[in-house]
Amino acid sequence: MPGNARHTAMLLPTGQQLDVFDQELAPQWRCQSNDQDLLTVELDDTTTRVLQSTDDPAQLCRAAWAFFVSRPTVTALEFSGDGHPGFMVQRDNDSAVLERDMLWQLTGDWLPKAAAFPYPVSMVMDDSGRRHPRRPAKPSGEVYRRFDTGIQAWVSLRVLDIEEDLERFMRWQNSQRVAAFWEQSGTLEAHRAYLESQARDPRVLNLIGCIDDDPFAYFEAYWAKEDRIAPYYDAQDFDRGIHMLVGEEHHRGPHKVKAWLNALCHYLFLDDCRTTRIVSEPRADNDRMIQHLQARRFAKPKEFDFPHKRAALMVLQRDAFFERCELS
Incomplete structure (x- = not known):
């Protein structure tokens, strides 16, 4: 990322640090962890198009969390291609959308003892x-x-x-x-x-x-x-x-x-x-x-x-x- 990008370090309960680079003039937003790119987003007046993303669903959720925190007015990220995780909204044109309100409903790192399944109804x-x-x-x-x-x-x-x-x-x-x-x-x-x-x-x-x-x-x-x-x-x-x-x-x-x-x-x-x-x-x-x-x-x-x-x-x-x- 060019040197004029604003850098923010964001912390997770696991101890992992996310490094966010926000280049407003491009405009482009990027998230890294340990110098590895996790998510790159192109922003303009009408779209929030993902240019690059990690294949690891857990890391993708963490990077998306960092994006929505740093851009609180944005409600969704747009992904192209196929093979997206099941927590996205799949579209007919080989694209998918990750909505902010759906992401926040994933237990992620916030619940250290989250149950794998809901407790059965009895x-x-x-x-x-x-x-x-x-x-x-x-x-x-x-x-x-x-x-x-x-x-x-x-x-x-x-x-x-x-x-x-x-x-x-x-x-x-x-x-x-x-x-x-x-x-x-x-x-x-x-x-x-x-x-x-x-x-x-x-x-x-x-x-x-x-x-x-x-x-x-x-x-x-x-x-x-x-x-x-x-x-x-x-x-x-x-x-x-x-x-x-x-x-x-x-x-x-x-x-x-x-x-x-x-x-x-x-x-x-x-x-x-x-x-x-x-x-x-x-x-x-x-x-x-x-x-x-x-x-x-x-x-x-x-x-x-x-x-x-x-x-x-x-x-x-x-x-x-x-x-x-x-x-x-």
């Missing part, structure tokens, strides 16, 4: 008389990692470890700001009992959010069909729900909410390709959280009354999330 009845799919065993350790160029930091999710995270969890729940909405302040023993109960519950997965490996937030991801929210809307078999709290003051702010909320929703959609909706039910007067959710394309179809609170039903559709793909 319907069961729980103790409350609710019929739902049997859920897979809960994962352990880190489940998601991505470098977010918006905040220039790694955003990751790991399964909560009671011994490691108990005191942190208690400190967060006992903060005045969090307690105002969660109403779960209490002793170390009470919080241990709560987390142990959660760990035994196949309905819920307790997660710790980290920025550059610094724990800052607690999330509960639950299967909505088995949750108390199910009677209040038409819950489907693979809907997921989320409860969220940011415990560390220095990681608050809308720019970080965008990074971690995108990561959390991305993980849940990738975790099972049959999940088409993510729901949340913040308190109806929690205007700030509702605004954050709406900024990420959650809709607010209604408010309703839980026994303990007036809640806003917030719903994120899978296609709405990936259509915008604000994953930098």
